[in-house]
Amino acid sequence: MILLTLMAIVVIGIIRFKNLFNVIILGSIYSFLMASILLVLDAVDVALTEASVGAGISTVLMLSALYLTKRNENPPIHNQIWPLLIALITGALLVFGTYGMPDFGIINTPIHNHVGGEYIARSISDTGIQNVVTSVLASYRGFDTLGEVTVIFTAAIGIIAILKKTKKKVK
Amino acid sequence: MLIINQFIASYNYFIIIFLMIAGLYIVVARGNMIKKLIGLSVFQTSVYLLYISPGKIIGGTAPIINDSYTLYSNPLPHVLILTAIVVGIATLALGLSLTIRINEEFHTIEEDEIFNKEDL
Numbered sequence: 001m002i003l004l005t006l007m008a009i010v011v012i013g014i015i016r017f018k019n020l021f022n023v024i025i026l027g028s029i030y031s032f033l034m035a036s037i038l039l040v041l042d043a044v045d046v047a048l049t050e051a052s053v054g055a056g057i058s059t060v061l062m063l064s065a066l067y068l069t070k071r072n073e074n075p076p077i078h079n080q081i082w083p084l085l086i087a088l089i090t091g092a093l094l095v096f097g098t099y100g101m102p103d104f105g106i107i108n109t110p111i112h113n114h115v116g117g118e119y120i121a122r123s124i125s126d127t128g129i130q131n132v133v134t135s136v137l138a139s140y141r142g143f144d145t146l147g148e149v150t151v152i153f154t155a156a157i158g159i160i161a162i163l164k165k166t167k168k169k170v171k
Numbered sequence: 172m173l174i175i176n177q178f179i180a181s182y183n184y185f186i187i188i189f190l191m192i193a194g195l196y197i198v199v200a201r202g203n204m205i206k207k208l209i210g211l212s213v214f215q216t217s218v219y220l221l222y223i224s225p226g227k228i229i230g231g232t233a234p235i236i237n238d239s240y241t242l243y244s245n246p247l248p249h250v251l252i253l254t255a256i257v258v259g260i261a262t263l264a265l266g267l268s269l270t271i272r273i274n275e276e277f278h279t280i281e282e283d284e285i286f287n288k289e290d291l
Contacts, residue, residue, distance in 0.1 A: 090195060132243070
């Protein structure tokens with residue numbers, strides 16, 4: 001709960017700061033807090049990935065992009081009321097939606113009564129892997145992971161295509 | 172007292188919603204491209220929490236099978252979010268490379284300045 005509150009404070013900082021370097025470092029702190037929360041929520045694999053990818057690689061990417069562009073953000077010119085209004089209306093609708101959601105941490109919720117328990121019960125006999133997350137990722141939902149690899153491949157091709165064109169222009 | 176208990180039981184949802192609308196606000200209100208991308212990733216990480224937090228059972232443990240434990244958290248959201256994190260970094264990298272390209276073409280990454288230069 002304290003970690004969640006800290007995250008909210010960091011996000012307010014991200015909104016307020018105009019220096020993009022500060023914002024990126026705050027984003028890194030935000031990702032580490034997120035990783036700690038995921039650890040508390042028993043999602044150890046996700047916490048490891050978030051700490052390395054969210055706080056590590058994305059911060060490096062952001063900083064290298066910042067090195068190639070500008071350091072400071074201009075103050076916003078157009079009206080700020082409409083975005084705030086849109087955000088508040090969306091927030092109010094979502095808060096209304098939480099009345100239908102189950103309380104935190106109880107066992108008799110729909111999410112625990114379907115495939116989740118089945119995976120845990122069958123993982124050892126089906127695949128022999130003790131870590132259920134690994135067995136679901138690589139075995140039961142292997143095609144999902146294949147699709148993920150395709151997405152990364154496409155993104156890599158896109159980045160190469162975009163940045164290669166610029167080199168020609170510079171020459 | 173009942174209201175306070177209800178508030179604590181749904182506290183994770185309230186913070187998730189706050190992060191979500193904060194990300195939405197940054198994306199809509201700010202003109203700077205890198206700030207927009209950071210807002211987008213804040214929005215994305217709030218969705219990670221939205222998926223993971225219902226999978227937790229109080230008193231349960233991480234879904235790694237061991238004889239000393241019987242109650243495990245739900246592994247399915249973890250798998251889905253692992254995929255989402257990796258896809259998120261791919262889109263972020265693509266967006267940043269587009270930003271670099273825009274900066275080379277227009278010498279700015281502010282939305283309104285780009286619109287002004289296009290009109291000329």
